[in-house]
Amino acid sequence: MVTLHKTNYIGEGTYQMCYVHPDFNNLCLKLRKGIRTNKSRVDQEIKYYEKIQKRNIGFPFLSKYHGELETNLGIASVFDMVRDETTNDISASMYDYLLRDDSPFSDELFITKLKELKGVLVKNKILIRDLTAKNICCKVLANKSVELIIIDGVGHRDFIPMVEWFEILTRRKMNKIFDRKKLYSMTEHREWLAHRNLLY
Template sequence: MVSTIKRKSLGFLNLKESDYLGKGRERACYIHPEDNDKVIKVVYKSSENLNQNQLEHNYLSFLEKKGVSFSHLSKCFGFIQTNLGEGYIFNRIKDFDGKTSKSFKYMVLNGVLSPNLEIELLNELKRYLIDNNIIFVDIALSNIFCQEVSANKYKLIITDGIGGKRTGLKSKLYLYSKLFTKYKVKKQLKRLEKRYQKVIKEGILKKTRLVSE
């Protein structure tokens, strides 16, 4: 379970270029300068109906109120003001040895795990999303991290892309219509499977993954 999801700002931080990790279509991600176990997502490209921090906050708050387990979701700790704008704090996904976990895309692309283990982990994640009726709307494998929880024991954790993409009717239906959400969950999981197969082919073409896999 997520510890707290606060809308109230938790203070102010000065983010530097050295804290930068990467960026998506709307948000940039930084290492928390005062806590190496956390990251901060800052919106760098916003619009009236597209603010991923607020949308994610609304959806995570909704899941928390429902008592949903956050076992396969990155835990969040509230908002904070930064020199680059308002940020949303999440835990940084790390392996049991303290190293930063790799994305599932990296693991699949490079054939790090056996095909059977990949499928087992992916099926476990799918069951979690179905059982808890959670929308994984941006199904990129780079939004899933593969955490080594103990030696050779792994778990997939979604770090981005849940809930709605923009403010509107669909984002409200995800909160208030179980029937629509169930339909959307199943639809997205089919897309996730196709994306997984696409990354496998990409790895084979790049010769980073064995053809026999």
């Protein structure tokens, strides 16, 4: 059993709390926030991770899932920890950079990278239902460029998963997600986050 301490705590989202593995700093441990926390949502996401990873495609744009392990705080889902190549620090989210007045990355760069990310997702017929700046890490590479890596919100709600079979349907769904989350403009995405009390 892995023992987690307050010093291992990183942060939390709507459904889960995140910790760095005390023995392997390249692993992130996600624990559900309470026994009654939207169990089906987390379970669906894990099943989707397992499904797409069975396809044996390299996913540098998606934090890899490594199964579960027992901790002193409960069962944790294990994922890759995204770290900058330049410093080995935990990579900041796009959300963190959008809040900074001195961000080293421009809005235009993020828009370009998001379009590239959408293209890769569509090509591989992968859906991200909760694609927002909070669920995307910006991994700074050794050459100082940035790579977007999704860390949460994968999957979809379709009962019959036709979006996983036909690229044209995946593209249509991703276009709707980008439109709904205002991801074609960082100014509009900031406004979208603020309107939902997610920008603070």
